[in-house]
Amino acid sequence: MRYPLIAPNPPRLSDHVDALQRVEASGHFSNNGPEVRAFEAAATAQLFDGQGACLAVNNATLGLMIAIREAAGERTAGCYALMPALTFAATAQAALWAGLTPLICDINPADWTASAEAEERLLRDYGDRIAVLLPYATFGTAIDLDRYAWLQREHSVGVVVDAAASLGTRDAGGGGFGAGAPFAVVHSMHATKTFAVAEGGLIHSGDTDLIARLRAMTNFGFEANRSATLFGLNAKLPEVLAVMARAKLAEIDTVCDQRAALEHAYRTQLKGVAFQQAEGQRRASQFMPVLLPEAVAHRRSEIAAALAAVGIGSGQYFSPHLGEQPLFQRTATILPTPVADSIGARSLSLPVTDAMTIADVAVIAKAFNRILARETRSAARPRQHAVASLLIVGGGPAGTALLTAASKRGRLPELAALGLIVAEREATLGEGRIGRYAITSDSTAETFLSAVRDNPHPELAALVDHPTGQAVGHYIGALGVPLVEVGPFVQATGHRLQTLVAQHGGTVLTGHDVLGTTRVAGGLWSSRMRRRADGHEFDQLSSAVAIATGGHQPLDRLAAQRVGGVSLVSEVGDRLMQSDEALALGGPTKIIDLLSTKRNPKIVVIGGSTSAIATIVLLLKTASLPLGAGAITLLHRRPLRPFYPTPAAAQAEGFTDFGPDDICPVSGFVYRLAGFRLEARELVLRELRVDGRTPDPRLTVHQVRGDDDAVARAHLAEADLVIAALGYRPRALPVHDQDGRAIALAAHQGSAMVDRHCRILDASGVAIPGLFGIGLAAGFVPWGRLGGEASFSGQANGLWQWQNDVGAMIVDQVLGDGARAVA
Missing domain, CATH: 3.40.640.10 (Type I PLP-dependent aspartate aminotransferase-like (Major domain))
Known part of the structure; x- marks a missing residue:
């Protein structure tokens, strides 16, 4: 039956x-x-x-x-x-x-x-x-x-x-x-x-x-x-x-009474599971939800398949829950949900229908108890995990950019077949946090579409005509793309990359954290993995590890920061916000709330990075902020530089503040790496009064010179809100040597995380074999045939670079090592 x-x-x-x-x-x-x-x-x-x-x-x-x-x-x-x-x-x-x-x-x-x-x-x-x-x-x-x-x-x-x-x-x-x-x-x-x-x-x-x-x-x-x-x-x-x-x-009433009797029978006869606390005298039971033991939660799909094999249907309500679904990750504000994470991952629903009897419940319960007991015994046995060629830690924009780089060169099947594993803490690949910002990208629509256009894999190339690709394509020729439109596109790309990886023998582990990695015998890396759904931990061996975990704005950076000779935290701590919070969806609303009692609010933005200028652009575009003349002040140290496609284009507009070292020898671009682009560039050109442009009267720009700058201190003292845009630091994975001792990384010292070959550096500046880094705040600076002006110093964070030469650099090294190992 x-x-x-x-x-x-x-x-x-x-x-x-x-x-x-x-x-x-x-x-x-x-x-x-x-x-x-x-x-x-x-x-x-x-x-x-x-x-x-x-x-x-x-x-x-x-x-x-x-x-x-x-x-x-x-x-x-x-x-x-x-x-x-x-x-x-x-x-x-x-x-x-x-x-x-x-x-x-x-x-x-x-x-x-x-x-x-x-x-x-x-x-x-x-x-x-x-x-x-x-x-x-x-x-x-x-x-x-x-x-x-x-x-x-x-x-x-x-x-x-x-x-x-x-x-x-x-x-x-x-x-x-x-x-x-x-x-x-x-x-x-x-x-x-x-x-x-x-x-x-x-x-x-x-x-x-x-x-x-x-x-x-x-x-x-x-x-x-x-x-x-x-x-x-x-x-x-x-x-x-x-x-x-x-x-x-x-x-x-007859239907509900009969179903309530079925539920009572289940609660009596099922073994080894937990039940929802019953409230009320009678529930209109639609099905019978139970919680699997934590030790076997990761085998839920196998348990469901075993039940189906004996004719018993089951369901997983509600998994994924709201906070794990892509649409709501883009459009909702989601608080930490550890209880929902656990219950959603452990839930399994059993049949309750009008045609069933108490005897039917006994049949289902007997089969379920047998299957659960078998899985519980299996879970108690230790698991062995094969050696992967590469473990990519993080499946956001940087991690999937590495896969994109391999796909564009036709090498993704080869990489996957050698034993590729991608570990991503969220439920899907691709988006990371990119779709959760309220700003326009500093990459063009053409750049985003270049990841898939004419890709050797037709399922990726077809994304140009996918609704998410068309939404991005709508902004071709515009000054960037709203990141809320980019999010669905990179997520769709991630989904198809995930399918390709699986088709060619690789593994994608969504909903998994990587807690750290340790050097072990044979030059391998053993990475400690944790499944977020149930906390189950295991070790994964790999020949190489690529860290693509993105960047963050650490609070300790603020604690040590001085501007104009004063400590930022002690001077304006109660009025201080980081740019990452300001730029996120909901950030402008928070700022409006903070300044709601101020008739003529004063805002200071600190920093000369893209995030600093993007913050100002967002503030100026927020119509409900009452910004008068001089309402916003930018405090920066380095000169503000606009990007130009050629020296002739710069000179045609009267911009001459560049020399030979500011021109990329490969592309011929002026300030290819240091220059602001798109919306940020337009704002900078106005402030520099290039080609007769008029500065926005709501913005004042002040270049901080030295540690005794009275003008900067005065702006800080008068500000109702100070937004710190001091750049990002990498989320460096904990790394240990063969004796279990923590390896201090260059990133821990405030230096670049990687060298010119994308290899992760220890605190002394020596590359660690088999460890690579890519993405926001990794600190990679293009060189040689990758181009870039000689005068550039700092971080170069470019999605196009990650999806092309930077990603390919890591892929080539991993595949080269893999080929040598096979030989």
Whole structure:
């Protein structure tokens, strides 16, 4: 016998011909007709103890959208909907459609609902920027609605409850879950739910005026006549579906009682698993969620396959959770979610259907217990991991750039076949943090597309015409690409690179941290790996390791920084922000909040890097910042240099502040590495008054000279906000020698992490065999045929370089060593 995870059991229309003929005879097929109204009244009486009112909608997601929009009121732009990580994508999607940013928090380890501690902390920290609380009644459980009513009053915040799986659930007092709630409680009637219709949703509230407003919103916002007065759309339930809903209502108590008995049998007969803490007298069980032991969580897919082999369906709800899904990683604010990470990774759902009996549960439980016991015994045995040729630590823009460089030369299959492993802590390759910044790139659209255009692998070349590639291509000829548009494209590229690596024998380990690497016998490296889902650790041997973990702005850099003769932290510590925070999505909103009480705010930006100029460009483009003349001051040490394609182009505009050492001998570019490009270049050209350009009156530029600069000190003293753009330092992986002693790296001393061959240097400047570095803050400076002006000093961070010569340099060394080893 086969046991599907879900077996939809909506009422059969063929059994309700009389009702269908009644609909036909009425001539009323939608627009809140008699069948819909009769269902709403009956549901209110039967499921919600006659309290308040109900509103039937076309589906629960539309119900969430209008309820969230109504609850938010005028608070949308720059405001949040606070929700737990462990829920379905529709919850966050509805918030986005309602104009809010999802604010994703962790969950309670017992009942798997939103953490009360996290909710209350965030309400204090974010204040009225949280427009709506959006709790989820996880798997049909009965959450404490009295508490949310109190939070609504205490914080003047909107509340909408996502109760998609709860229609038929009874609370601790025996009442219908949601009965009389002062806010909207949104249920689903999808065919896969316990209250199975075909499609549909039901909103309940004890506030009949609220239901009346929501009803108008489901009808294009028409409160009277055909004139829109509210935000609205078409979310009305058709009459035919209402016929099915009325039929389901007649049997729902019997259905829920039978499913509750199945759940009780599971809890009695399953062994070795953990269960969700039960809340309420009866849950409208859609399926039976359990938690696998941590030791076998990484074998979840194998357990599911073994169950399928004996005819038992299973599911993994909700894995990945909201915080692990690419869209919400780009569009939401995600707090640390260690509990949701663990529960999502360990969850497995077993069948609960209307056709099942207690005897069926016994069959499923016996098979499950046998499979779990076998996997538990297997997990206790030590694992052996083969030797890889190369372990790439980090699958963000730099790590995938290395793969791109190999693919463009047709060497990716060769690299993968020799034993390539890519370890990335996030759920997907490619994006890293690039899509989480509010600025425009300092690389052109053409540069991003060059990673795939005419690539030898057709699946990569096709990305030029992919929707994400077309979105980037829209900015060809423009001054860069918004990084929020770049994020999806590099993620799509990463996904196809991952597929190619796997097809040719390599391995991609997403959701894995690399804790450190140690030199072992035979010149190999043993890297300690940790699977983030369950904390499982293991060691991976490789001939080489490429560190592509990106850069950060360390706080200790600020502690030691002096500007104009004064300590930055001691002088302006309470008014200090790092540029990385300012440039991130949500950064401008934070700045607006910080300066909201200042009539004529003064902002100082410190640094002469691209991030410093990008910060100023972003501030000048933020319309809601009241910036008057001289509102922003840039304090920098090195002269500001614009990029030019040729010396003749520079001279044609009257820019002559360069010499022979400032011209790249390979490309002929002026300030190829040191020069600002795109939007930053335009701002610098204005400040330098090149070719008659006029400086922006809102910006003052001051070059700091020496440690006793009174002008710089005066600007710092007057500033309401100081943004430090002092560059990035690499996230250098802990490295140990064969005796287990930590190897001090050049990066730890503030020097470049790598040499001219991308080899990682120790503190004495000696290259460490088999260790390579690439990416932001690695410190590589192009040389020889790679080009670059002789006068350049500092860091060269260029995606095009990583995807071409720099990445190829590492690939060639690894493959050369691999070929020698095979010989």
